[in-house]
Amino acid sequence: GExxxxxxxxxxxxxxSSVINCTYTDSSSTYLYWYKQxxxxxxxxxxxxxxxxxxxxxxxxxxLLNKKDKHLSLRIADTQTxxxxxxxxxxxxxxxxxxxLNFGKGTSLLVTP
Amino acid sequence: xxxxxxxxxxxxxxxxxxxxxxCKPISGHDYLFWYRQTMMRGLELLxxxxxxxxxxxxxxxxxxxxxxxxxxxxxxxxxxPSEPRDSAVYFCASSRQGNTEAFFGQGTRLTVV
Numbered sequence: 001g002e003x004x005x006x007x008x009x010x011x012x013x014x015x016x017s018s019v020i021n022c023t024y025t026d027s028s029s030t031y032l033y034w035y036k037q038x039x040x041x042x043x044x045x046x047x048x049x050x051x052x053x054x055x056x057x058x059x060x061x062x063x064l065l066n067k068k069d070k071h072l073s074l075r076i077a078d079t080q081t082x083x084x085x086x087x088x089x090x091x092x093x094x095x096x097x098x099x100x101l102n103f104g105k106g107t108s109l110l111v112t113p
Numbered sequence: 114x115x116x117x118x119x120x121x122x123x124x125x126x127x128x129x130x131x132x133x134x135x136c137k138p139i140s141g142h143d144y145l146f147w148y149r150q151t152m153m154r155g156l157e158l159l160x161x162x163x164x165x166x167x168x169x170x171x172x173x174x175x176x177x178x179x180x181x182x183x184x185x186x187x188x189x190x191x192x193x194p195s196e197p198r199d200s201a202v203y204f205c206a207s208s209r210q211g212n213t214e215a216f217f218g219q220g221t222r223l224t225v226v
Contacts, residue, residue, distance in 0.1 A: 031213050042117075042204060042217040043156075088156065098144030098163060098208050099215060105155035 004104035006089050011110045018076040020107045022089030027070060031092040031099060034063065034074045037106070038085045046074070046087075076109075084111045117218035119205050125224045131193040134221045137186055138207030145188050146206040146215060147180055156204070162188065195225045 033048040062075040086106040092099040118137040147159040160170040165182045182188040208215040
């Protein structure tokens with residue numbers, strides 16, 4: 001698919017908020033996702049948002065969606081060192097594909113004490 | 114359920130050899146996906162199956178790559194002959210019809226020398 005864009009690196013201090021941004025390409029995407037990958041591990045779904053929503057909150061995670069600008073963000077409140085990982089934004093390719101995913105290249109989040 | 118199971122976890126092979134990567138999806142899931150992760154290209158969808166039938170293989174890089182799903186509980190991805198540029202982490206994922214979440218295996222790290 002076409003490019004889903006993310007910044008490559010983000011460094012924050014423990015206790016601060018982290019905001020990871022993403023721009024996607026397909027305005028018809030029904031669902032947009034955030035996955036987390038820890039070193040040497042597979043991908044873990046963190047959260048997803050339906051395209052008719054503007055915001056979704058799940059404990060420390062807040063997802064904001066701006067459909068007009070095709071912009072998605074993930075905010076992690078009170079970031080901990082255990083949050084250090086790579087975060088992938090992905091757009092679902094539609095229900096007919098079983099929501100096959102078009103991923104961004106990932107943002108490496110480093111949380112320092 | 115044990116989740117999506119991939120084998121082997123690591124594979125090192127010489128250029129020109131055939132490589133077979135294996136995946137057992139979660140029982141009851143209708144969709145199976147193969148993704149490849151490299152530093153340069155990030156995560157790319159290679160192929161996906163619905164009810165054991167290949168639906169979209171447009172992401173398969175070239176004819177050296179093939180994938181099959183002989184039954185609902187097994188899929189393999191073959192590379193013949195393998196080349197150093199095939200070195201990557203290959204992920205398998207599965208999902209249930211109508212469900213927005215795909216579950217990923219731990220991946221197979223392939224190194225072709």
